[in-house]
Amino acid sequence: MRPEFAIAAYGLTKRFDNQISVNDLDLEIKSGEVYGLIGANGAGKTTLIRMLAGVEEPTLGEIYLHGNLFSRDSNNLTIKRRIGYLPDDYPLYDDLTVWDYLDYFARLYRIPASRRHHRIYEVLDLIQLGNKRKSLIVNLSRGMKQRLSLARTIIHEPILLFLDEPVSGLDPISRRQFRDIIKVLQEAGMTILISSHVLSDLAELCTSVGIMELGFLVEGGSLKDICQRFARQQIIINTLGDLATLERELKKNSLVREWEVISGSNRLKVNFAGDNSDSAELLRSLILAGVSLTEFQYTQEDLETIFLKLGHQQAS
Amino acid sequence: MTKQHKLLVKATKSVGNLSELNPQLLREIKGRLKGINIIIAVCLSLVVQLFIVIKHLGRLPDLNYQIKQYSRYCFSYTKSRKCHTNLLGHWDINWQLFWLDTFIALSIVIIIALLVGGVYLLISDLIKEQQRGTLSFIQFSPQSARSILTGKILGVPILLYLAVLLTFPLHSIAAFQAGISLSLIVGFDITVIAFCWLFYSLALLFSLISTNFVGFKPWLASGLVGLFLLLIRKSFYYNYHAVSNNIFDWAFLSNPITILPYFIKQSNLLSFYKYYLSVEHLRDISFYGQHLWNSSSAAIGFILINYYVWQYWIWQGIKRSFDNPNNTTFSKKQSYWITGCFIFYALGFTLQTTKSGELFNNFLWLQCFLLCFFLGLMALLSPKYQTLQDWARYRHQSKKSQRILSYDLLFGAKSPGIVAIAINLAIATIYTIPALLIFDFTKSSQQVIWGLILGVSIILLYGLIAQFILLTKNTKRATWSLITVLALVIIPPLFLGIAGVEDSSNAFLITFLPTLAIESAQFSTIITVVLGQWLTICLTGFAITKQLRQLGKSETTLIS
Numbered sequence: 001m002r003p004e005f006a007i008a009a010y011g012l013t014k015r016f017d018n019q020i021s022v023n024d025l026d027l028e029i030k031s032g033e034v035y036g037l038i039g040a041n042g043a044g045k046t047t048l049i050r051m052l053a054g055v056e057e058p059t060l061g062e063i064y065l066h067g068n069l070f071s072r073d074s075n076n077l078t079i080k081r082r083i084g085y086l087p088d089d090y091p092l093y094d095d096l097t098v099w100d101y102l103d104y105f106a107r108l109y110r111i112p113a114s115r116r117h118h119r120i121y122e123v124l125d126l127i128q129l130g131n132k133r134k135s136l137i138v139n140l141s142r143g144m145k146q147r148l149s150l151a152r153t154i155i156h157e158p159i160l161l162f163l164d165e166p167v168s169g170l171d172p173i174s175r176r177q178f179r180d181i182i183k184v185l186q187e188a189g190m191t192i193l194i195s196s197h198v199l200s201d202l203a204e205l206c207t208s209v210g211i212m213e214l215g216f217l218v219e220g221g222s223l224k225d226i227c228q229r230f231a232r233q234q235i236i237i238n239t240l241g242d243l244a245t246l247e248r249e250l251k252k253n254s255l256v257r258e259w260e261v262i263s264g265s266n267r268l269k270v271n272f273a274g275d276n277s278d279s280a281e282l283l284r285s286l287i288l289a290g291v292s293l294t295e296f297q298y299t300q301e302d303l304e305t306i307f308l309k310l311g312h313q314q315a316s
Numbered sequence: 317m318t319k320q321h322k323l324l325v326k327a328t329k330s331v332g333n334l335s336e337l338n339p340q341l342l343r344e345i346k347g348r349l350k351g352i353n354i355i356i357a358v359c360l361s362l363v364v365q366l367f368i369v370i371k372h373l374g375r376l377p378d379l380n381y382q383i384k385q386y387s388r389y390c391f392s393y394t395k396s397r398k399c400h401t402n403l404l405g406h407w408d409i410n411w412q413l414f415w416l417d418t419f420i421a422l423s424i425v426i427i428i429a430l431l432v433g434g435v436y437l438l439i440s441d442l443i444k445e446q447q448r449g450t451l452s453f454i455q456f457s458p459q460s461a462r463s464i465l466t467g468k469i470l471g472v473p474i475l476l477y478l479a480v481l482l483t484f485p486l487h488s489i490a491a492f493q494a495g496i497s498l499s500l501i502v503g504f505d506i507t508v509i510a511f512c513w514l515f516y517s518l519a520l521l522f523s524l525i526s527t528n529f530v531g532f533k534p535w536l537a538s539g540l541v542g543l544f545l546l547l548i549r550k551s552f553y554y555n556y557h558a559v560s561n562n563i564f565d566w567a568f569l570s571n572p573i574t575i576l577p578y579f580i581k582q583s584n585l586l587s588f589y590k591y592y593l594s595v596e597h598l599r600d601i602s603f604y605g606q607h608l609w610n611s612s613s614a615a616i617g618f619i620l621i622n623y624y625v626w627q628y629w630i631w632q633g634i635k636r637s638f639d640n641p642n643n644t645t646f647s648k649k650q651s652y653w654i655t656g657c658f659i660f661y662a663l664g665f666t667l668q669t670t671k672s673g674e675l676f677n678n679f680l681w682l683q684c685f686l687l688c689f690f691l692g693l694m695a696l697l698s699p700k701y702q703t704l705q706d707w708a709r710y711r712h713q714s715k716k717s718q719r720i721l722s723y724d725l726l727f728g729a730k731s732p733g734i735v736a737i738a739i740n741l742a743i744a745t746i747y748t749i750p751a752l753l754i755f756d757f758t759k760s761s762q763q764v765i766w767g768l769i770l771g772v773s774i775i776l777l778y779g780l781i782a783q784f785i786l787l788t789k790n791t792k793r794a795t796w797s798l799i800t801v802l803a804l805v806i807i808p809p810l811f812l813g814i815a816g817v818e819d820s821s822n823a824f825l826i827t828f829l830p831t832l833a834i835e836s837a838q839f840s841t842i843i844t845v846v847l848g849q850w851l852t853i854c855l856t857g858f859a860i861t862k863q864l865r866q867l868g869k870s871e872t873t874l875i876s
């Protein structure tokens with residue numbers, strides 16, 4: 001079923017006692033995408049990821065990974081072997097060294113002895129911990145531990161990566177390092193699902209995003225697509241002349257939704273559905289119509305607020 | 317490179333080759349075999365060995381002390397139990413007995429250390445992995461539960477193994493000097509290893525199944541194992557209630573200490589071994605009338621088969637719990653086989669006598685064991701509250717085979733376990749009844765059968781009540797159902813005992829040992845009690861059905 005999607009879930013539901021954490025959720029992620037899952041704390045991101053990675057059993061619904069029906073109990077080892085899952089608390093073993101830790105997981109994943117050495121070096125290189133390979137894990141910094149966890153997640157060359165809040169709690173430099181690593185992985189062809197409660201963590205990285213709120217996936221699509229559909233553009237217009245003429249002209253433009261007059265001035269706040277070039281078009285038409293303008297300012301709503309607003313609207 | 321260094325490199329390399337087979341073992345070795353730890357383990361082992369030897373040396377007659385004295389290790393004694401000296405004026409020492417005692421003391425110390433220490437280490441290690449959240453990574457690797465957990469069993473107590481390995485020279489010398497044959501020692505070692513395997517497996521299962529009382533678990537388990545072994549050690553040394561010719565023999569025989577009497581016999585120290593449990597006692601034991609303990613090989617064979625059966629089931633449970641923590645420990649289908657195995661062994665040891673009075677007592681003990689077994693089985697067969705709730709709510713949307721209710725209740729993975737418990741009780745009853753008919757009880761067989769039926773019904777009732785409480789909304793449902801059932805089991809007989817009611821009073825018909833009262837009870841009374849029990853069973857069953865239906869319908873709230 002649907003082999004074109006690397007990850008597909010239909011009717012996915014998870015219930016804890018009488019509370020639904022993920023509610024009848026449909027999700028389709030194409031192969032090679034970096035999909036950002038955004039939602040406030042408690043939105044159900046972790047629960048969703050745990051189900052997709054097979055840690056938790058869904059109450060209802062089906063999960064297909066690369067077209068194969070997937071469940072924790074299924075003996076589908078080929079697909080199980082190609083999943084990498086990084087939980088939000090990335091636990092590690094303090095008593096091992098960096099090298100021994102990766103070596104342990106490489107062996108668990110049955111990487112043959114001939115390739116193991118090379119693979120561990122490759123991964124250490126990627127996460128820039130090559131010089132720390134002999135240190136005990138307990139002595140690493142938080143960012144290093146986090147990268148080491150990521151290394152553990154990718155040591156067996158998975159094709160599906162599930163990363164739960166990988167950048168929360170990191171300083172900006174660590175975040176940048178982390179983003180660079182993700183880019184490399186994406187270029188290597190992995191399908192990656194990353195969750196975060198802050199959009200700005202993901203905006204640069206993701207090819208598409210989904211917004212979760214109260215267990216629902218309220219919106220999904222490419223970042224640009226969502227911006228275009230939901231971002232509210234505003235234009236502030238200040239005129240020297242007659243307000244009525246301006247209003248008459250505005251009515252002619254189909255992209256203008258509504259406006260309000262800022263009291264005590266000749267300023268208008270216009271809600272506008274078009275993008276940048278449409279606003280240039282509007283400006284030209286106003287000038288052609290002889291409206292004398294002193295101010296024409298095009299602003300776009302901040303992404304963060306759009307997502308917040310969106311979530312609340314749709315879920316209620 | 318020094319010679320030592322080269323050796324070390326060589327050793328690590330061979331360990332590396334071995335670990336190509338089991339990565340978990342390698343990981344445990346890397347984490348644990350570190351300089352200071354090794355030194356501590358070695359020192360501890362040597363100190364304990366030294367202590368044992370010194371303790372036995374202290375029992376030799378004192379050379380500097382010329383007055384005649386008593387010692388266990390003299391060859392001959394005067395009338396007043398003092399040692400004789402030989403013509404040269406030296407003590408005539410029975411060195412063989414000295415070494416035999418040393419060998420046995422060392423063996424028992426090794427067994428206790430391996431069991432108590434190993435169980436503790438394994439449980440606390442697994443709990444640590446669970447709490448830290450690292451266990452799920454391992455569970456998700458393509459390695460099987462068997463390979464990971466075998467690696468744990470071999471690797472987690474590695475320092476303990478090292479310490480035990482260091483006793484090998486002393487152990488061998490002692491065995492050789494005591495005149496014990498190599499084949500018997502090998503048989504003993506195999507039994508010890510199998511025994512450890514069984515208990516370590518049990519420890520792993522114990523740490524995987526419940527998430528309650530986490531910090532307490534390692535102490536609890538190793539404490540219980542230690543207590544068990546100390547009791548057995550006591551009966552071995554002083555022949556104290558060792559063989560009881562009933563089901564307790566099963567527990568007593570299932571450990572390697574019971575092999576030790578064969579060593580004593582083999583060493584031909586006939587006049588001295590009275591101090592220990594003798595093979596003659598073991599000869600009394602029979603299993604379905606077979607006196608297997610006449611020969612050491614049959615005894616070892618029986619013990620090994622017994623271990624094999626139970627470790628097989630334990631590993632079935634381990635696999636299920638490891639693969640998915642939401643699974644019940646055993647599937648319903650497995651439980652039918654497990655009950656079959658249990659009653660097969662239990663009855664075999666119950667029917668050890670043809671004296672009707674003893675037989676009747678043995679039967680009472682069988683009923684007690686059945687009660688314990690079934691209370692345990694109920695816990696292992698009941699799905700989590702969440703699973704039951706989802707089952708009640710979504711059963712109709714699930715696969716076709718699950719929609720046939722009777723099939724689902726008998727074999728389904730997510731349905732309540734109580735129907736399966738009823739079937740298991742029926743299996744145990746049906747297997748036991750022919751024996752009750754064939755063997756001669758003072759009370760008529762028919763009455764004992766009624767006793768069995770009453771006992772089995774009350775176990776079913778306990779199960780239903782436990783299930784009922786497990787389905788309530790109370791957050792501490794598991795604890796409450798445990799407390800309630802224990803109270804139901806213990807309080808009525810306790811109360812009757814305190815009140816001074818006679819064993820044969822009808823009141824005992826409603827305890828878990830109704831057979832006590834069965835002889836003096838009127839047939840009409842028995843029938844009334846049976847009907848009363850079944851009425852209660854039906855009512856509770858009805859209440860549970862209603863509860864499940866409600867659970868399936870209950871309102872859900874969105875997270876907020």
Ligand SMILES: Nc1ncnc2c1ncn2[C@@H]1O[C@H](COP(=O)(O)OP(=O)(O)O)[C@@H](O)[C@H]1O
Binds near residue numbers: 016042046
């Ligand atoms: N094991 C659990 N038992 C009960 N409730 C849970 C469990 N796991 C998650 N939840 C609930 O599910 C909701 C979603 O949680 P989560 O998936 O962790 O959200 P997020 O990762 O988006 O912060 C929360 O309200 C949480 O209380």
Ligand SMILES: [Mg+2]
Binds near residue numbers: 164
């Ligand atoms: Mg989360």
